[in-house]
Amino acid sequence: MAPRFQPDDTLYKRRNTLKVEYVPDDIVGRDNEIEEYEAALQPIINGEYPDNIFIYGKTGVGKTAVTNFLLNELRESAEHFGVDLSVISLNCDGLSTSYQAAISLVNNLREPEHHIAETGHPQSKVYRLLWDELNKLSGTVIIVLDEIDHITDDTFLYQITRADNNGYIDNIQLGLIGISNDSTFREQLDAKVQSSLCETEISFPPYGTEELQKVLEQRADIAFHENAIEDGVISLCAALGRQDGGDARRAITLLRKAGDLARAENAETVTTDHVERAQEKLEAQQSMDIMRDLTEHEQLTLYALTTLAAESATPARSRVVYQLRVARDARLRGRRRT
Ligand SMILES: Nc1ncnc2c1ncn2[C@@H]1O[C@H](COP(=O)(O)OP(=O)(O)O)[C@@H](O)[C@H]1O
Ligand SMILES: [Mg+2]
CATH class of the missing domain: 1.10.8.60 (Helicase, Ruva Protein; domain 3)
Structure with a gap:
């Protein structure tokens, strides 16, 4: 008998390139945003102090793809012109606090065998370790914080945007690129953090x-x-x-x-x-x-509403929706007990 699974590639040449993880070599259809972004990165190649950059737009509009593409180009140009440049990228998806972000960044800068534990350090120690690691570098250092809106407090951004003024870092010129899927993120920031992170803002429309x-x-x-x-x-x-x-x-x-x-x-x-x-x-x-993702109450309300809609009984009074919801809830609970 022939094997059940047989290789077949009559349609696809490289299906993997349609997967989320695939990084395209070339970016199309984002010329204006690329132009603005390029201008914001230009000081780096001139050896000037980098501007902080804030990128925002809904999910899937090319923020990460364009950033990766331009930073690759920037690295190549830096090499070509002998500019000392380090780029450190951190995706904040899965992190929720400044504390976690700072630890991830320390570990990002260290060899795996010198990673620190993800919990249990005093906050001041974590930042000290971070400044130590950054001070080992030289030239221009760009820190990219993708999906920065997952971090729910300002401390990390506050610390890192003030690090130079506060004398925590010396040897390097530090620039920050923050990328957010949530356009309201910026408004939630402390005024000082907002003005330094958002020196240059680039919006990516749908x-x-x-x-x-x-x-x-x-x-x-x-x-x-x-x-x-x-x-x-x-x-x-x-x-x-x-x-x-x-x-x-x-x-x-x-x-x-x-x-x-x-x-x-x-x-x-x-x-x-x-x-x-x-x-x-x-x-x-x-x-x-x-x-x-709905709560149980929301699910019950949705159930009640769809039932009413199926009977062409919408719009309905909230009392009617509520009665149906309670009845359904009672039935569900009865079933769970048996
Ligand atoms: N302008 C573009 N040219 C080529 N591929 C793109 C472009 N914009 C987005 N993509 C692709 O679409 C997907 C989503 O883009 P991504 O940069 O991850 O969006 P975002 O970071 O804004 O959520 C990725 O697979 C990316 O490669
Ligand atoms: Mg992204």
């Missing part, structure tokens, strides 16, 4: 259909074989991606899901029908994710 089309075309070229995608597939993914908030990550995922559907059906090409069905699946998945 992608329009045309820009999504460019991003998708570029990605499809490397991901799929020639002629594997029918006309209209890319523009449909772009239009749906625009509707869903101009998020390139979601648009690329939609293209991959459409490709996967086509492959599962042994189709010769990816069609707009595959895209439409993939979109339905993604939407259902999203609704599930949202519902899972």
Whole structure:
């Protein structure tokens, strides 16, 4: 008998390039933002004191991709012109306090065998260790804090933006790049931190259909074989991606899901029908994710409302919704006990 799983690559050339982790070599459709970003990074190549930069915009609008791309270019240019430059990147996803961020940064700067424990140090010691590590470097040091909005207190940003003025660091010229998915993050900062972190602000707006089309075309070229995608597939993914908030990550995922559907059906090409069905699946998945995050009370209210809507009984008075909710709750509890 033939093996159950057989390699098949009639549609995909490199499916991995449609995965979230893939870093594109080239950025398309973000020319204005790149120009502003470049100008903000220019002092570094001149050997001048770097500006702090604050980047903000919704998820999937290219903040991380553009930052990685430009910092790679900056490293190459620095090497070419003999500029002493170190870039330290920290993703704050999974961290929630300044304390954790400071420890992560210390460990980022140390060899694995000299990492410090994630808890149990006095705060002052953690910052002292951080200044020690930074003072071992020379020239310009750029610290990139991606998804900075996960850090819920100001201490870390306060300390690091004041480190030079306070005489904690000497040998180096320190610059900070903060990237946030939450545009309200800046307003929550202490006024002093805000004015120093946000010396230069660059906003990344959601992608329009045309820009999504460019991003998708570029990605499809490397991901799929020639002629594997029918006309209209890319523009449909772009239009749906625009509707869903101009998020390139979601648009690329939609293209991959459409490709996967086509492959599962042994189709010769990816069609707009595959895209439409993939979109339905993604939407259902999203609704599930949202519902899972609701509290039990919210879930019950949603249940009551959808029941009423199914009976064409909406809009309904809150009393009616509440009665249905209580009845459903009682039934659920009864079932759990048995
Ligand atoms: N302008 C672009 N050109 C090419 N790929 C892009 C572009 N913008 C975003 N992407 C891709 O879309 C996905 C989301 O982008 P990302 O930079 O992670 O968004 P953000 O950091 O704003 O949430 C990534 O896979 C990225 O490679
Ligand atoms: Mg990002």
